Amino acid sequence: MTFRTLLFTLFIVLFSLSASSQGRKSATFGTLSHEVNTIESYPQDPEAAAVVVFEKGKTYASLINNRMLLVTxxxxxxxxxxxxxxxQGIIEIPYYRGSNTKENISHLKAITHNGKVQTFVKSSEIFDKDITENWSLKSFSFSDIQNGSVLEYxxxxxxxxxxxxxxxxxxxxLPKIYSEYETELPGNFVYRRALVGTEKLDINKVSLKRDCFHIPGFAQNADCEVSTYAMHHVPAFQEExxxxxxxxxxxxxxxxxxxxTDFKGNKSEFTREWKDVDKEIRNNKDIGGQLKYDKLFEKELPQNILSIPNKLDRAKAVYSYIRDYYTWNEKYALFGDARVKDAFEEKSGSIKEINLSLINALExxxxxxxxxxSSTRDNGLPGFLYPVLTDFNYLFVLLEIDGTKYLLDASEKYAPFGLVPFRALNIQGRVMDLxxxxSWTPIVPFNKNVHYVNAQFTAGDNGSxxxxxxxxxxxxxxxxxxxxxxxRAVTEIVSEKQKSSVELLLSDYKTEALKEIEEPLKETYNLKLESELVADEVFLYPFLVNPLFTENPFKLNERSYPVDFGYPLTNTYLYQIDLNGKYTIPELxxxxRVKLPQxxxxxxxxxVEENGILNIKFDLKLEKERYGAEAYKSLQDFFNRIITVxxxxxxxxxxV
Structure with a gap:
């Protein structure tokens, strides 16, 4: 089979869109159109501080220094x-650095246009910064930004x-007036595409371009699939x-x-089944190959742990030992090098090394x-239909005892048994049974998340x-x-608590069970509260002590994506106030009692006031970690009423 005669089937994009009369737009770097220069506001979003007038990306294959590269x-x-x-005046462009090769960001130019004055970003003002073991940022800042400035790069x-x-x-x-993406890809590369989000495409075109790509040494040129996707007037995505x-x-x-399909006609499938990935993980020297150290941990674990007869108690002891033994080096390194034995000797390791050590120790x-x-919350959800390993960046442990499953992560020093860190609470993970x-398993959060405050006050003189x-x-x-x-020193903790109000004065602050991770953390202190005294009335705000919510977090007119707290929670205040014969309460x-739907x-x-003693109970319960977008208005009203109280x-x- 020759390169030219490769089977090339145009990918039919299965997107729902309505017909649009709006066409494609173009722009030349450094030359602004009349439209750009005359824009003074954006009616579709009058509150926008700026609007992206034009945005285009084009991806194509190119032969550079005898290497076939993908250029965007x-x-x-x-x-x-x-x-x-x-x-948004600082631009950051992420790029990947592999062990043997990396992406390259080049031809970077940027201008601040202020009328006829153009201020170029100098090469000395462009910086590179490593953010993880495999990712870096190229960044620069626009200067002299004024009302009406046009920023182009x-x-x-x-x-x-x-x-x-x-x-x-x-x-x-930012809202965008026009955003376009074009690809010109040789037909021997076949991609699956998906449109994410609620906005619809205004332009969706796929065509065939003959003789678009040539590799020296091959008689025939390649045909390419040319795809153009564009949207007009895209609203800003509002994070919350x-x-x-x-x-x-x-x-x-x-x-x-x-x-x-390579140039000799050999086809490689990249969309694999999980059984293929299972085998790859099993044979990977840095993942499956690190699960052979159970004998090492059998030797190193204290005998009094290994001899605990009850399985759950034994598991808790093993978990505590590994959690306390290791220090996380702040790296995930899911697909990087891993050496469980070295990590044990150094008492430090990546997320993967620590949790593979935990598996070895439990075995x-x-x-x-x-x-x-799994994938961390900030990394995005992994695809559920097909295995794409690059979607994953995290690893933790599933332990099963007598039919009950426990999720464990020994990288977090302050996590009790059965609690995976908040960063890992991202709906589902893939259990790799070697x-x-x-199979998929839900990532279930720890369910006993309580903040309980019990306070007794006695009224003094002058509103204290x-x-x-x-x-x-x-x-x-x-x-x-x-x-x-x-x-943090005790003085810092006290100072932080007092920040909530100038009316608070804390003393005799103590903590209990700070290092007993499996026990509730207890704080005790004395408190003096100075309230507002106006004529013969006192205005007392009792909920000044570390409320979990100090404002309504839900401020949008509408929200098209779910609300995810991460875990269910309970926040309870029990206050007893002895009026001490100094005050009465004309009206309570x-x-x-306000309930959320479903x-x-x-x-x-x-x-409740009786015999000069006022008892106040506030009890907030969020029974779910996640609420659908349809519940947003209910949550918004719910929290409005909470903050009012x-x-x-x-x-x-x-x-008196």
Whole structure:
């Protein structure tokens, strides 16, 4: 079979879109159109600080220094509408560095246009920075940004990694008037494509280009598939708290190499089945090959751990030993080098090395443990239909005892047994059973996440109240506090707590079980509260002590993606206030009980006054870690009412 006669089937894009009369746009670097120069506002988003007027990417194959590379050229033009609110003046371009080869960012040019004045970014103002073991950033900053400035840049990416086309993000932090992505790919590369997000394509064209690519030494040229995808007037993607990675929801098109036919006609399938990946992981010297050290850990683990008769108690002891023994070196290194034996000797390692050590140790203790491949929350969701190993960047442990499953990650010093860190709470992971076929498993968060506050106050003179406070924190809330407190002096902790209000004065602060990770973390202290005294009335805001929520996190008019807290939680306040004969309460605030739909949670606030003693109970429960976009308005209203109670609803006391 000759190169020219390779079977080439145009990929039919299965996207839903409506017909559009809007056509393609073009631009020349350094020369601004009348349209760009005259834009003063963007009616589709009047609050936008800037708008991307034109954006184009083009990806094609090219022979460079006798190497076949994938080249992407990018050109972006942005109009600044309000410089005081514009915060996108720093451009960062990520690129991959492999062990033997890397991507190259070249031909980078950037201009700030202010009328006829052009300010170019100098080569000395372009910087490279390594951010992980395999990823770097090339960055620069636009200067002299004013109202009406036009920021323009272009660059070229050269990569040898044909299996991993970056695709194109049509949607970003700024609204876009026009965004286009074009590919011109030889027909011996067949890609599967997917459009992510809620926005629709306005241009969706696929055609065949004859004789588009030539390799010296081959008689025939290659035909290419030419694809053009574009959107007009793309709204800005608005990020908000409590979400998974924005890349899961921003409108973009991604590519996955399905198959490749070399110039001699030999075909390679890249879209594999999981059984193929299982074999690859099993034979990988840095993953499956590191699960042969159970004898090492059988020798090194204390005998009093190995001899514990109860399986669950033995598992907890092994987990605690490994967690306390290792220090995480802040690297994930899922597909990098791994040496479990070296990591053990050094008492330090990557996520992979520590958790593979945990598997070896659990196996040495005659327990059934398996690795789970996953993706962190900020890395995006892995594809569920086909195995794409580059989607994964994390590894933790699944332990099964008498039919009950436990998720473990020994890299987190302050994590109790059965709690995987917040960074790993990303819906599903792939259990790699090296003896059987792999399978998906839900990543279930630790479910006992409680912040409990019990306080007793006695009224003093001139609006002051003094008393004692006990705080108890468990699960992810306790982990977060232990991590925060680990390297902080007591004075710093007290100062941080007092920041919530100038009316607070803390003393005699103590913690209990700070290092007993399996126990609830307890904080106790004395507190003096100075409230507002106006004439003969006191306005007392009782919920000043470390509330979990100080404002409504949900502020958008609408949200098209789920709300993800990561874990369910309970926040409870029990307050007892002795009015001490100094005050009366003419009218108690109204008791409330507000529920989320479908048993998603509730909050209760109740006030009871008897014989000069006021008891207040606030109880907030979020029963789910994740809520669909359809629940957004309910959550928004729910938190509006919570914040009203916590911050805007004082107790009005009348001086006796």
């Amino acid at each position: 050229e990018v050109h972006v033009i942005t109009k600044v509408l309000d410089a005081s609110r514009f915060d 272009t660059y070229r990416r050269e990569t040898p990694f044909f299996f991993n086309i970056n695709g194109w993000e049509f949607q970003g932090k 708290d409590y979400m998974l990675s924005p890349k899961n929801y921003r409108s973009n098109i991604n590519y996955e190499l399905k198959e490749y 040495a203790a005659d327990l059934d443990a398996k690795m789970v491949l 003896k059987e076929e792999s 109240f003094e008393g004692s406070v006990e705080e108890i924190s468990t699960g992810y809330i306790g982990l977060s506090k232990r991590r925060e407190f680990a390297n 605030p109204q008791n409330q 048993d998603g949670g509730e909050f209760i606030i109740s006030y 916590l911050k805007n609803q004082p107790l009005v006391l009348k001086k």
